Amino acid sequence: MFRKFAIAAVTVATVATAAVAMSPTDAYAKNRRGAIAAGAILGLAAGAIIASQAQPRYYQPVRCQNQPIRRWDPYYRQYVVVGYRQVCY
Known part of the structure; x- marks a missing residue:
């Protein structure tokens, strides 16, 4: 279980690093719809992995x-009882 959690944490850290590493020209672009859509998709993916x-x-x-x-x-x-044995189902 810890291994899966570690993989999810590394994935989230990688996505967060990629988001921070964007150049300033990408952040101030006139067309921000693509950036918003990409952020929403990455956020949903990260949330799904964590959840x-x-x-x-x-x-059982x-x-x-x-x-x-x-x-x-x-x-x-x-008949007498001479001992017990443990039976598991």
């Missing part, structure tokens, strides 16, 4: 119980 890593993981719990081991005892003439 996908934040989901809780559910695992392992159920274990102690099962008695029974053996025939000729002295008592019945």
Whole structure:
């Protein structure tokens, strides 16, 4: 889980660095629609990556119980418990 989080953090850092490294002429261009669209797409992509890593993981719990081991005892003439073994499902 930590590995996925680290990959997401590196991706976000790379995108943020690329956004900061833009030249000033790109920032003051007359046509800003493309820059706004690119920023929105990168923001949504970064948000999707971070949100996908934040989901809780559910695992089916392992159920274990102690099962008695029974053996025939000729002295008592019945089955007696001689021990237990753990059985997990």
